[in-house]
Each structure stands twice: as C-alpha cells, then as structure tokens.
Amino acid sequence: MENLADAPMRAALASAAGGFDEACTEFIRVPSKADRPAAVIRGVTAGYSAHELAPWGVPLGAQIMGSEVRLMAAAARRLALELGAPRVDLNCGCPANSVTGNGAGSTLLKTPDRMQALVAALVEAVEGAAPVSVKMRSGFDDTSLFEDALLAAQAGGAAFVTLHPRTKRQAYAGGADWSLVARAKALLDIPVIGNGDVVDAATARKLLELTGCDGIMVGRGAISDPLVFHRIRASFAADQAAAAERRRQERQGQQQGQGQGGGGGGLGWERDVWPDEAEAVCSFLERYASTGPDGRYETAAAYSDQARPGRLKKALKYLFSGSPKLRAACGPLLRAQVADVSGGQLLARAQELVREHWRQGGPEDPVLVNHMSLKGASTVPGGAAAMVAAYGERQWQPLGTAAGAGAGAGAAGGAAAAAADAAPAAAAAPASVAPALVQAA
Ligand SMILES: Cc1cc2nc3c(=O)[nH]c(=O)nc-3n(C[C@H](O)[C@H](O)[C@H](O)COP(=O)(O)O)c2cc1C
Incomplete structure (x- = not known):
C-alpha cells in the first residue's frame, strides 16, 4: 500500500509476527513518456529488492503501474530478469485521479482489450522468469465491464488475479462486495485472490467460505492488527487439526464427529495465538x-x-x-x-x-481507516462482526462444495464445510502459480 505498507512496514510486519506467504510492493509508477527509457526504467525500479524480506522467508512481488506498453514491458523485464522479482503485478485498481488521468491504474478497467494487450506484453517481456498477476477493482464507474476485465486478464496470460471488489468511483466507501469475488471465481480458470475488508480470522474465513477464493490479501487490517496473519493461520490450523482428527477417527471406525475438540471453528482459537x-x-x-x-x-x-x-x-x-x-x-x-x-x-x-x-485476542472494534480521508471512518458500520452477520444473511452457498451444489444445508452449515476444504485447496495450488493463501498488500 502506497505510503503505508512500504519497506519499513513490511519488515515490521514480517519480523514482529509474520504469518503471510508473500507480499507485494506498493505500485512502482512507470511514466508514459521517457526520452532515455533504459535510464528511466532503472531509476523507477531502483528501490526494489527481491530479497527485502528474505530474512523472514517471504517473497516480495513487484507491482507496476502505467499504461505505455513498451515502458511497462521494459519495467517488467528489468524487475523479473535483472532484479529477480518472483512475481510482477499489474496495477489495475489505483483510483487516484493523477493516475487515472494518464490511462493507468483503474482506468484500464474501462478498456479490457487494452488491459489484455498490456498483460500479454508483460508476460512476453518476462520470458517465463516470473508469473505476471493482475490486481484489480471491480470496475471504474460501475461493474458493467467487470467480467470483460477479468477475462481480459486471463486471456492476456495472467497467472492469477487479486480482486478488491469496489469500483474506482466507490474508492473506499461502503463494504467490499465479496459476491463479486465469488463471481470471478466462477468465471475464471486461473486462481482468484480475494481482498477487501478482511480484519481478523472471522472475516478471512467468511471471505473464503462465501467465495471459494484461492487466497486472501490483507491490506489495512494488517496495520490495525499486526498479528492478523497469525490469527488467520491459527484459525485454519485449528480446522486442519480437526480434519486430521476426524480422519483418524474415521479410520478407527468411529462415527464422524464424535469426540472432536475445536472442530470446524477456530474462532476461539486465535485468542491464544500469541502469549503476550x-x-x-x-x-x-x-x-x-x-x-x-x-x-x-x-x-x-x-x-x-x-x-x-x-x-x-x-x-x-x-x-x-x-x-x-x-x-x-x-x-x-x-x-x-x-x-x-x-x-x-x-x-x-x-x-x-x-x-x-492492547487487548489480548485482537482489536475489539476493527475499523478500516478510509484511505482517502485518513479518517477513522469504518467502512463497515458496527465493525467486522456486523459485516459477517450481514453476509451470513445473504444465504450464499459456497462454490464448489457439497453444500454449494445443493445438499440443502443452510448458509452457516455450508460455510463451515467450505472452510475446512478451502485451506488445503489453496495450499495445494499448482506450484507454477503458487497463489499465496495469505498475502500482505
Ligand atoms: C494507503 C493505501 C495505499 C494503497 N496502495 C496500493 C498500491 O500501491 N497498490 C495496490 O494494488 N493497492 C493499493 N491499495 C489498495 C489495497 O491493496 C487494498 O486493495 C485495499 O485497501 C482493500 O483491501 P483492505 O480492506 O484489506 O485494505 C492501497 C490502499 C491503501 C489504504
């Protein structure tokens, strides 16, 4: 996150608590004109170090933002081939007017064919040295081109997309519309990383359960709670432990579900995540x-x-x-x-x-600071708990699960089933793509 999740913040998050599989830089701005392109590209990429988080074993992808195809391709090439970036990410989400005026960031969502050509140019430029991914919002003024933009990213050769489901017009207002993450997941063959308004293990679980997304990116929630990645991990670890226990019991011929401790939940588990x-x-x-x-x-x-x-x-x-x-x-x-x-x-x-x-167990009233005003205005009236309840009421079924396929379970039951499946599925994603289960924005 520009001016926020910079190198010092990334190091602080990784060293104090860690728990994320990978991180990505804030955008590197690539100009639309350059008299001496090679020198300009060297200049704009000079601050990037692929090894920045190596002491904590975290790969750091590089995000670029711009619209001029040749310069963008040159930047991608430099990052992947010369600086060893493990991933090059294309910014199709920045809402700032100074950016959109130049045809970059979220403006690309207005012209899916241009977006596809740009992604394809980046993929060609990196010569297979690193995957190219796309970070996008759900649209510019509205979501009328949402699916076209997703398909453009995929057709251009993106390894995966990360979706922040708000339009540029919304900026940070209102809640992130996770139903769009579910739509993206249903539409695309490539992995989809869900993003937006995750502030704790409960919201991370809900995002996975409701959308079937392949991974989660956390931005502001990590600054308001630097232990959030550990809480999320602990919550899924509790599921995995419960699933392993269930399998053990099944093998012993016992009835499924008997004698489980902490199964399907994890929502009390994160309380003990860190001793102090x-x-x-x-x-x-x-x-x-x-x-x-x-x-x-x-x-x-x-x-x-x-x-x-x-x-x-x-x-x-x-x-x-x-x-x-x-x-x-x-x-x-x-x-x-x-x-x-x-x-x-x-x-x-x-x-x-x-x-x-500081409250052991995490912030009691997670508030997402509005990036544009930097006011402590919650995007979720009542905080995360209210958001989870609101999403629960929509009665969505998680995708690709027995419950989602119409087994007739209620939303809550279906969601719990999907949660148990979701973590292993994400962890087992193809190594060539390796979408992280949990990413720091
Ligand atoms: C201060 C700030 C700077 C941001 N900078 C970037 C950026 O450089 N690149 C990007 O893709 N998204 C950027 N974002 C968007 C976040 O990555 C993320 O999509 C958004 O905040 C929603 O996720 P969250 O609710 O987890 O924060 C920024 C957000 C904030 C608040």
Whole structure:
C-alpha cells in the first residue's frame, strides 16, 4: 500500500509476527513518456529488492503501474530478469485521479482489450522468469465491464488475479462486495485472490467460505492488527487439526464427529495465538520506527531522523483505530506537532499505550481507516462482526462444495464445510502459480 505498507512496514510486519506467504510492493509508477527509457526504467525500479524480506522467508512481488506498453514491458523485464522479482503485478485498481488521468491504474478497467494487450506484453517481456498477476477493482464507474476485465486478464496470460471488489468511483466507501469475488471465481480458470475488508480470522474465513477464493490479501487490517496473519493461520490450523482428527477417527471406525475438540471453528482459537500480544505489537512499532526507506534496520534512526514522527503517526492512526481505549488515549499523541516530538519520544509513548491498553485476542472494534480521508471512518458500520452477520444473511452457498451444489444445508452449515476444504485447496495450488493463501498488500 502506497505510503503505508512500504519497506519499513513490511519488515515490521514480517519480523514482529509474520504469518503471510508473500507480499507485494506498493505500485512502482512507470511514466508514459521517457526520452532515455533504459535510464528511466532503472531509476523507477531502483528501490526494489527481491530479497527485502528474505530474512523472514517471504517473497516480495513487484507491482507496476502505467499504461505505455513498451515502458511497462521494459519495467517488467528489468524487475523479473535483472532484479529477480518472483512475481510482477499489474496495477489495475489505483483510483487516484493523477493516475487515472494518464490511462493507468483503474482506468484500464474501462478498456479490457487494452488491459489484455498490456498483460500479454508483460508476460512476453518476462520470458517465463516470473508469473505476471493482475490486481484489480471491480470496475471504474460501475461493474458493467467487470467480467470483460477479468477475462481480459486471463486471456492476456495472467497467472492469477487479486480482486478488491469496489469500483474506482466507490474508492473506499461502503463494504467490499465479496459476491463479486465469488463471481470471478466462477468465471475464471486461473486462481482468484480475494481482498477487501478482511480484519481478523472471522472475516478471512467468511471471505473464503462465501467465495471459494484461492487466497486472501490483507491490506489495512494488517496495520490495525499486526498479528492478523497469525490469527488467520491459527484459525485454519485449528480446522486442519480437526480434519486430521476426524480422519483418524474415521479410520478407527468411529462415527464422524464424535469426540472432536475445536472442530470446524477456530474462532476461539486465535485468542491464544500469541502469549503476550502487547509485546509483539511493541516490537512491531520499534522495527517500523527503526527501519529506513531502504529497508535497513538501525535502532538509532528512530531517534535521529526527522521524518519518522510523521510516518509513525500515520501508522499509529491505523494501529489504534480498532480499540476505543487506544483511540481515546492516543489523541494528544496524534495531535502533537511533528516539530515538537522526536520519533523516539513518539515511539516510547506509543509503546506505553500499547502495553497498557492492547487487548489480548485482537482489536475489539476493527475499523478500516478510509484511505482517502485518513479518517477513522469504518467502512463497515458496527465493525467486522456486523459485516459477517450481514453476509451470513445473504444465504450464499459456497462454490464448489457439497453444500454449494445443493445438499440443502443452510448458509452457516455450508460455510463451515467450505472452510475446512478451502485451506488445503489453496495450499495445494499448482506450484507454477503458487497463489499465496495469505498475502500482505
Ligand atoms: C494507503 C493505501 C495505499 C494503497 N496502495 C496500493 C498500491 O500501491 N497498490 C495496490 O494494488 N493497492 C493499493 N491499495 C489498495 C489495497 O491493496 C487494498 O486493495 C485495499 O485497501 C482493500 O483491501 P483492505 O480492506 O484489506 O485494505 C492501497 C490502499 C491503501 C489504504
């Protein structure tokens, strides 16, 4: 995420808690004109390091955004063939007017044929060295070209698509429409990664259950709860343990379902995910404050670099958004003038607040900060719990499951069945594509 999930944030998330299979850079902007193309492409890709998250074993894909086919292809080529990017992602989602005015980002959704040609050019440029994927919204003004855009990505040779199911016009307003993820999954042969409004294990499970998507990407939810990936993993691990136990019992000829502990749930499991969550969140903050834009970790930097307080305040706004106590306590901290407070002071005070108020088990009131206004306005009235309830009421059946095929189970029962299937299915995806079960945006 531009200006947010940058190198310091990625390192902080990976080092403090980890739990994600892969990450992708914020967009690398490729210009639409260049007098000296080779030098320009070297310049715009200079900040990318494929090994940035190697200490934590996390591959880092590179996202590019632009519309000029030759320059975009040159950027993809440089990233994949010279810099070793394990994946090149095409941004077809950025809603910023400065971007869409140049025909890039979400504007590509208006012209699926151009999008297809661009994807095909990137695929050709990387010569098989890395998969090319597409990150997209559900449309520009509306969803009338949604399916055309999905099919364009696939026909162009994308290895998978990641879908944030809001239109450009919606920006971050309203809830992400997960029914569109289900539609994408039904339409495409390539894997679909679902994204949008995942804030905890419950919402991750719901997204998988309702859509059958092949993986999940988490953006803002990871900044408001740096342990979210672990919570999601723990929840699915509980399912897998329960499934293994069921198989063991079946082998022993016992009746299915007898004597299971924690089967099909996991929603209480994540409570124990980390023995001292506040300390993990403090390390996350320390790492973030002490890591430079180049990804280098220097503890003294938190105390010397004048740019740190501003950046830290932005991250704190997300981090503290999910807890009424932290929100109330951090007001003076966020209002402090950057000139009056050093990064070190801000960090120390934020850590004190976290130690005092962080709730073991995760934020009680997950709020998705509106990217455009940076106000703590929830996109989900009532928070994630309300969203899960609302989706439950729609009575969708998960795709590709016995329940979804009409076994007659209610939505809740069908969803639970799909959840148990979903994780192994994602994990068993073809190695050549390797969509991550859990991605950091
Ligand atoms: C501050 C911010 C910056 C973002 N920058 C990018 C970006 O560079 N590339 C991209 O594909 N999406 C970007 N996004 C969109 C996110 O990747 C994601 O699709 C969106 O926030 C919805 O997912 P979430 O609810 O998990 O945050 C950005 C979002 C935010 C809030």
